[in-house]
Amino acid sequence: MSQSLHPMLNIAVKAARTAGAIINRASLDLDILKVNTKSPNDFVTEVDQNAEAAIIETLLTAYPGHGILAEESGREHGSKHSDFVWIIDPLDGTTNFIHGFPVYCVSIALSFRGKVEQAVVYDPTRNDLFMASRGRGAYLNDKRLRVSKRTRLSDSLIGTGFPFRKGDNFQRYMKMFETVMPECAGLRRPGAAALDLCYVAAGYLDGFFETGLSPWDIAAGSLIITEAGGLVGNFTGESDFMNQREIVAGSPKIYGQLVQLLSPFTRVINDDEPAAAPTPAPTADAAPAARKPIRLRKKPVEEAPAAPTGDDAPF
Template sequence: MLNVAIKAARAAGAIINRASLDLDILKINTKSPNDFVTEVDQAAEAAIIETLLAAYPDHGILAEESGRQHGAKHSEFVWIIDPLDGTTNFIHGFPVYCVSIALAHRGVVQQAVVYDPTRNDLFYATKGRGAYLNDKRLRVSKRTRMSDALIGTGFPFRRGDNFKRYVKMFEEVMTQCAGLRRPGAAALDLCYVAAGYYDAFFETGLNPWDIAAGSLIITEAGGLIGNFTGESDFLHQREVVAGSPKIYGQMVQILAPYTRVIKEEEAAEAATTKTAADVVAEAVSATAAVAPKKRAPVRIKKSDAE
């Protein structure tokens, strides 16, 4: 299964590399303000899905651009795919982006591949067999003090994100560590924790395809990953913190007050106290959320001066 995932990631990487040579003619659509999708995302995703389903036609697919449109709907095996993590970087020619592919069985990630096509770096892991960069075994850093730690993060960028909350988190972490970095591709950031380049990483607003592969690579490299309160329920909670064990613990202490995770018992209690008006309002919101929106094609052109 790992070899098939690597084959799919390299196929997508070849598409991305070819497109990066001629960004002038790239067609770009806007999913929401500051959230872009290109024809390259779609072509790379199609290549990945074709490769995976050719080998495993009975598996499910959860992909960033096409959701669960492809594959078996009720399979215990689900491939979680981000064909181009770091699209904004890509369309600006900033060479920090990657392909991320994970295989989950009954909700537990078993295989992971993150491919950086600009550097030809292949991060991969199989549950219980360690994590690797190309042929080198990965281990998280051995630093133990926050004052020595280099921390990766991601800034909120979507309309409706809680910027004030993030600025408070940013200030607390920044004043306690050696430095903060924000390259703009979460899947690579997680791999950098596994490789020991970072000592920890945190971000809010992420989706399963952003973190599924990186989460296994981190744990197989000896690191820890969870939500802001240190629990393992992070894949669908839209908040994540990861790091070497000592730094992870200190990051959880800093970030726990900022958690937005809703506990199951709290959700159940809230559900029993809903009014009829609440139910109607939620139904309307859900309908609006899934309503198709027109995506106006945008073409990037370089000026003559460039």
């Protein structure tokens, strides 16, 4: 794939590597790192800000008419009305980075009219570059990625993220943890959601779920998963997960089993249904109907369709 990168993906790779170099330099001297607290347990460093500035400069130099949605600066850069929007997390896993725990990454996605078309996630500690263009597959460096072939949740390694911000519903998460943990082979919490999603695409994890995530945490990883043959959705298996602050991902069979377990915990309520507290997950003896208490509105994200061709293709 490195020989035929889409021009916009090529620019995203350049931006991610530039940010990765900034992060790697800073990691050599964490003692002098300036850390600010956005809220309890939610940190931002000068490295986040410097990496984000370098990414935005690289992207807007190449595409000055594009929009920007970035974790630290929001929408204050770029065009406010472009169909093209770059969705950026300059350093996902800041808390890990501050402690020298080597699990963090740069995440850059390009959406066109609300649909992610290009994606890059760069792990600077391992020099691992995950990338995808819609309809052209997902890659780790030059290796094509495929989600795992496991079909039973009981054999599967599942990734997750713990709630950590003030106001997060920790009790709700503990009920989810109690529901999923006995059903799988193991549960892992590395601490950088964008990288966790790439690990699902690579087959290192068979599935992943988390609440409280923002678009910049999941935009790139979600395309990389679907291009690797996986599925991504919210807790009830619907495709409009990007702004709903809950996500499930996995190989198709594992994804379906996770949705069955997690659907009672959704925070996404249909307009015509009264809001209700999450109900505990059913036991193995429960009737199948009890496992799906919420009506689906949309199909989950399928494997990405072929990219448009001809003069009308935006990419």
